[in-house]
Amino acid sequence: MIIYILLIINLFTFIIFGWDKRLSVKHARRIPENTLLGLTFIGGTIGAAFGMIVFRHKISKMSFLLKFGFVVLVQVGLIYWLWTTELRNIFI
Template identity: 70%
Template sequence: MIYILILINLLTLITFVWDKKLSIKHKRRIPESRLLGLAFIGGTLGAALGMIIFRHKVSKKSFLWKFGFIVLVQVCFIYWFWNISQLRDLI
């Protein structure tokens, strides 16, 4: 499972870097829905690194709100999953 997450995060980071290069060259961009989708399926760390290191999508408020919502959903899911697994251990 950890290898899958590493792969997804690397793919997400590469996609963010690629989109940044396309934006610099004024070429056709990768849709935001694809960038956010990669973050949603587990590439949050790769997306965050791409945003911080390459300063990509950091000035677009609507993207940041959507990304923040994805992070919130993931944190809630991890919290819920952690509590469920703790309950199973008690039974």
């Protein structure tokens, strides 16, 4: 069940990154970075990374890359903490 939820979140995040790139090219109102990072944080890391690569979006903006890296580090820390505590039984 969790796998399906993560797949949906990652697909949605990938689409949002592509949409934001399209808005950027059209000089239209953009999706806030906090929204992009929030989607990344709730499980869309892989979709965000693929969106950044495929659409060549946000890859030259160092401040965004640092925030993205921080989000990934927080996720890794949370996963490690969940895995090493008794909470892992919830997910298995």
